[in-house]
Amino acid sequence: MATFSCPAVSFSFRCSYGSSSNGNHGDYRVNINVNGNASTRPFKQHALVNEIALQSPASLANIQFLENGHISEEKIRQRIPTKKQLVDPYRQGLIVERGVGYRQTVVVRSYEVGVDKTASLESLFNLFQETALNHVWMSGLLSNGFGATHGMMRNNLIWVVSRMHVEVDHYPIWGEVIEIDTWVGASGKNGMRRDWIIRSQATGITYARATSTWVMMNVQTRRLSKMPDEVRGEISPWFIEKQAIKEAVPEKIVKLDDKAKYVNSGLKPKRSDLDMNHHVNNVKYVNWMLETIPDKFLECNKLSSIILEYRRECGGSDLVQSLCQPDEDEILFTNGVVQQNLLKNNVLGMDTMTYGYTHLLQTKGGTKNEEIVRGRTRWKPKI
Amino acid sequence: MATFSCPAVSFSFRCSYGSSSNGNHGDYRVNINVNGNASTRPFKQHALVNEIALQSPASLANIQFLENGHISEEKIRQRIPTKKQLVDPYRQGLIVERGVGYRQTVVVRSYEVGVDKTASLESLFNLFQETALNHVWMSGLLSNGFGATHGMMRNNLIWVVSRMHVEVDHYPIWGEVIEIDTWVGASGKNGMRRDWIIRSQATGITYARATSTWVMMNVQTRRLSKMPDEVRGEISPWFIEKQAIKEAVPEKIVKLDDKAKYVNSGLKPKRSDLDMNHHVNNVKYVNWMLETIPDKFLECNKLSSIILEYRRECGGSDLVQSLCQPDEDEILFTNGVVQQNLLKNNVLGMDTMTYGYTHLLQTKGGTKNEEIVRGRTRWKPKI
Numbered sequence: 001m002a003t004f005s006c007p008a009v010s011f012s013f014r015c016s017y018g019s020s021s022n023g024n025h026g027d028y029r030v031n032i033n034v035n036g037n038a039s040t041r042p043f044k045q046h047a048l049v050n051e052i053a054l055q056s057p058a059s060l061a062n063i064q065f066l067e068n069g070h071i072s073e074e075k076i077r078q079r080i081p082t083k084k085q086l087v088d089p090y091r092q093g094l095i096v097e098r099g100v101g102y103r104q105t106v107v108v109r110s111y112e113v114g115v116d117k118t119a120s121l122e123s124l125f126n127l128f129q130e131t132a133l134n135h136v137w138m139s140g141l142l143s144n145g146f147g148a149t150h151g152m153m154r155n156n157l158i159w160v161v162s163r164m165h166v167e168v169d170h171y172p173i174w175g176e177v178i179e180i181d182t183w184v185g186a187s188g189k190n191g192m193r194r195d196w197i198i199r200s201q202a203t204g205i206t207y208a209r210a211t212s213t214w215v216m217m218n219v220q221t222r223r224l225s226k227m228p229d230e231v232r233g234e235i236s237p238w239f240i241e242k243q244a245i246k247e248a249v250p251e252k253i254v255k256l257d258d259k260a261k262y263v264n265s266g267l268k269p270k271r272s273d274l275d276m277n278h279h280v281n282n283v284k285y286v287n288w289m290l291e292t293i294p295d296k297f298l299e300c301n302k303l304s305s306i307i308l309e310y311r312r313e314c315g316g317s318d319l320v321q322s323l324c325q326p327d328e329d330e331i332l333f334t335n336g337v338v339q340q341n342l343l344k345n346n347v348l349g350m351d352t353m354t355y356g357y358t359h360l361l362q363t364k365g366g367t368k369n370e371e372i373v374r375g376r377t378r379w380k381p382k383i
Numbered sequence: 384m385a386t387f388s389c390p391a392v393s394f395s396f397r398c399s400y401g402s403s404s405n406g407n408h409g410d411y412r413v414n415i416n417v418n419g420n421a422s423t424r425p426f427k428q429h430a431l432v433n434e435i436a437l438q439s440p441a442s443l444a445n446i447q448f449l450e451n452g453h454i455s456e457e458k459i460r461q462r463i464p465t466k467k468q469l470v471d472p473y474r475q476g477l478i479v480e481r482g483v484g485y486r487q488t489v490v491v492r493s494y495e496v497g498v499d500k501t502a503s504l505e506s507l508f509n510l511f512q513e514t515a516l517n518h519v520w521m522s523g524l525l526s527n528g529f530g531a532t533h534g535m536m537r538n539n540l541i542w543v544v545s546r547m548h549v550e551v552d553h554y555p556i557w558g559e560v561i562e563i564d565t566w567v568g569a570s571g572k573n574g575m576r577r578d579w580i581i582r583s584q585a586t587g588i589t590y591a592r593a594t595s596t597w598v599m600m601n602v603q604t605r606r607l608s609k610m611p612d613e614v615r616g617e618i619s620p621w622f623i624e625k626q627a628i629k630e631a632v633p634e635k636i637v638k639l640d641d642k643a644k645y646v647n648s649g650l651k652p653k654r655s656d657l658d659m660n661h662h663v664n665n666v667k668y669v670n671w672m673l674e675t676i677p678d679k680f681l682e683c684n685k686l687s688s689i690i691l692e693y694r695r696e697c698g699g700s701d702l703v704q705s706l707c708q709p710d711e712d713e714i715l716f717t718n719g720v721v722q723q724n725l726l727k728n729n730v731l732g733m734d735t736m737t738y739g740y741t742h743l744l745q746t747k748g749g750t751k752n753e754e755i756v757r758g759r760t761r762w763k764p765k766i
Contacts, residue, residue, distance in 0.1 A: 074500075077585070078558040090490045090560050090584075092473070107473045110516050110529070111509040111666065115657045117457075122655065126494040133493050137558070146493070174659070175461040175520070177473050202460070270674060271681060272505065274498045276557065283494065291653060298654060 075144070083140045093134050100238045101183040102135035105201055108172045116382075118171035121290065121303055125166075125283040128196050128210055131180045141234050146276040151230040157216040158277055160224075162191070164308040165245055166210040170200075171302065177201040185239045187213045190227045192235065195244035209244040219277075222313070253309055253374040256360040260323035264292040265364060267320040280314040285373050289359045292322040293377075301355065301379040311371040312363075319364045320372065327356040355379045458527070466523040476517050483621045484566040485518035488584055491555045499765075501554035504673065504686055508549075508666040511579050511593055514563045524617050529659040534613040540599040541660055543607075545574070547691040548628055549593040553583075554685065560584040568622045570596045573610040575618065578627035592627040602660075605696070636692055636757040639743040643706035647675040648747060650703040663697040668756050672742045675705040676760075684738065684762040694754040695746075702747045703755065710739040738762045 087094045093104040112123035136142045136149070143153040152158065172178045179199045187193040191213050198208040216225045267288055275281040285308065290298070314320060359375035470477045476487040495506035519525045519532070526536040535541065555561045562582045570576040574596050581591040599608045650671055658664035668691065673681070697703060742758035 074556060077556055077583070079560070079585075080558065090475070090488065092475070105473065109509070109513045110659070111512055111664070113659065114655060115659060115661050117659055120655060126492070129494055130492045173457060173460055175463065177462070200460070202462075271678060272497060272503060272670065276493070276496065276498060276500055278498055281494070287655065295654060 078144075080137060080142050080144070081140050085138045085140065088134065088138060091134050091137075093131075093138060095138055096181065097183055097240060097242075100240055101181060102131060102138055103179055103181050104131050104134060106178050106180060108174055108176050108178065110174055113174045117174045119173070121166075121168070121306070122283055122287055124168070124198070124208060124210075125286055127180055127198075128166075128182075128212075129281075129283065131182045131196065132194055135182050135184075139238060149231060149234045151228065151234045152216065155225070155228050155231065156219050157225055157228075157231070158219050159214050160217045160310070160313065161212055161282055162215050162310050163213040163250075164210065164282070164310075165212070165247065165250075165305070166208065166307075167245060167305045168208045168303060170205070170207045172198070172200070172207055178207065183238075183240055183242060184235065185241060185243070186236070190225075191215050192239075193243075195242070197244050211243065211245045211247070217313075251307060251376060253307065253376050254358060255371070255374060256323045256325055256358060258323075260325045260360070262292050262294070262324045262326075264288070264322040267322060269314065269316050269318065269320070271316070274316050278316070280316070280318075282308070282310065282373075285310075285314070285361055285375075288320065288322045288361055289324065289373075289375050289377070292324045292359070293357060297379075300382055302382050303377055304380045305376075305378045307376045309374045311373060314361075314363065314372045318372075321362050321364045321369070323360045323362070325358045327358075461527075463520060463525050463527070464523050468521045468523065471517065471521060474517050474520075476514075476521060478521055479564065480566055480623060480625075483623055484564060485514060485521055486562055486564050487514050487517060489561050489563060491557055491559050491561065493557055496557045500557045501685075502556070504549075504551070504689070505666055505670055507551070507581070507591060507593075508669055510563055510581075511549075511565070511595075512664075512666065514565045514579065515577055518565050518567075522621060532614060532617045534611065534617045535599065538608070538611050538614065539602050540608055540611075540614070541602050542597050543600045543693070543696065544595055544665055545598050545693050546596040546633075547593065547665070547693075548595070548630065548633075548688070549591065550628060550688045551591045551686060553588070553590040555581070555583070555590055561590065566621075566623055566625065567618065568624060568626070569619070573608075574598050575622075576626075578625070580627050594626060594628045594630070600696075634690055634759060636690065636759050637741060638754070638757060639706045639708055639741060641706075643708045643743070645675050645677070645707045645709075647671070647705040650705060652697065652699050652701065652703070654699070657699050661699070663699070663701075665691070665693065665756075668693075668697070668744055668758075671703060671705045671744055672707065672756075672758050672760070675707045675742070676740060680709075680762075683765055685765050686760055687763045688759075688761045690759045692757045694756060697744075697746065697755045701755075704745050704747045704752070706743045706745070708741045710741075 085095070091104060092106070093102060095101065096103045106127060108119050108123070112119050112126075114120050133142070133147050136147050141149040143150050145153055145158060147159050148157060177200075179201045181197045181199070183195055185193040185195070192215075194212045194214060196208075196210040197206060199206050216227060216231070217223065218225050269280045269284070273280050273284045286306070290303070355378065357377045357379070359373075359377065361372040361375075362369040363372060467478070474487060475489070476485060478484065479486045489510060491502050491506070495502050495509075497503050516525070516530050519530050524532040526533050528536055528541060530542050531540060560583075562584045564580045564582070566578055568576040568578070575598075577595045577597060579591075579593040580589060582589050599610060599614070600606065601608050652663045652667070656663050656667045669689070673686070738761065740760045740762070742756075742760065744755040744758075745752040746755060
């Protein structure tokens, strides 16, 4: 069994980062945890709390680590706070919007971009998920679950997404510094809305907007649940009215059937597609949808918006089928050259240069298929 | 065409991050660029350099952005320095090891872990790639290519990896803060070695070590190239002797044939598997290899080391076959319960609790197959 020494756990801002570029590892660590005690005296994985309390009482005060009087190694390594934090220097996050919104500065990484060096839609979805969880982390409400609050854990509840709408004006590029704002609001009696804005950190120009709706599911029965008062009490103080995307009447997505033009059957979730909630992460759905669109179309067009309506969770053993149906005038859009010229000259007198697909993911069962998610995507030609 | 306002480009450390949690976006940006001029006066995408020079001459001096007398929008957004930087506050990186090594602090993100909340091997490979590129970024040598230096760009050369060896003692978990050190050294006359160490930021305990060998390829002929003196002059001042993994005699990997126990045919690269060099990123190879191992084995074992010998690049249109062959005594290791009990009681008197697989990825051609990569993995039972 591995042993771990006691870290100087501290969420305060580290101010001497720049001065520690001397290659001295010990000094560097001490500098970072300016309020902590950087002692590295080792202790056993399940040392008694008293032993820890002696080492760094002030800095450990906010950390949730008590499990039957013992410290959980996992909790020490995760450092999840039980009180609201204003700044997280490690994640480059901070609380904004009069104390209830979250902003994180992120550099687009080399493996988050495609051949054209722009961030993939999957990367944007990943960053939405990451910043949402970090927002809950900062709130002091995060249990050890996948974004679940303490009240949700006591009620065996997890979050499931029911709808997601993303609009992308510009894709950030490799190495670009972006800011992601996220906040939450009420959605009906039992749901929660979560929105995001992605901006260029340098110019403030908005690159993308997103809104989503979340409901609670009982982790044992896998049935949707009302929001318990206990949970409403935890999260409603964080609700604000602001909306990243104003939708007067949300677009209705028709259900595709076997007559859809493009069908990709036999999709099988891999072990690596499952998330901490043990079901297929919704980001994987997006990939399955987009991979069903012909390569030729993807080569000359860039997604400008996507709406997803989630119907059912997808388990690790489900066989999945992805269907998609292009809007009319497809030929115009599947040949890059013709399309560009026609659009440039506005031969068809079109007002907008976008094009749409309708999508469906469903499980392929023996007796009947079950809808996992319906989708609508809109596309713009690459310049 | 979008216009971009001029950022206050600065690589110096921002010291007032914590005080900007007031939700005022303008103040926040000014605070971050403490040495910059946070004017957001807009300028056209291809404004003349003179115009920029007037705005923030000192802070822009290190930035490579001149293209026929014009500023490239991409280069402004990427902010690639042309002189050595000691600290990168956005990436949380700094130069260590007497000025030639690089250290980056990273928080393990929610989408980088699997169902057991530990980072996947793919995530570790991604972080190796990311920190390597950020090291070159800090050196001032990065051209706009995928880690290529200015001298390499002038000679139409790109980096290709020829060997990779990773050892993992502990997998970092979701939310854990880790430090990644990376540095380079000579490898023969024409190659470069790159090593990494991943440590717990809190305790300093080493979680993983890796070493790799890189050679240069002509991007047009796709043939390996000698290292031009110009390039050696750029990179050799960064070479150090230290080795993350000491390999007296590198392990030889046998070539598998069609008699291999597990064969996964018909693997087809997706658009999203291609990297900025327009070939399948080597991280994808690792996934193809691991997915060929039976799920039952993966459920009860964790990879402790992997060696990859790269033979040929894989293009977007190649059809790939993944073969793997377990070492003997496989039954012992594919049944979790039996295995755990036998190992706990050391029934077989084994010195080590590891188990091995040999791997091969090859293209499936009409007339002959061509090796892409050979691999060896070793595994330990999950506790």
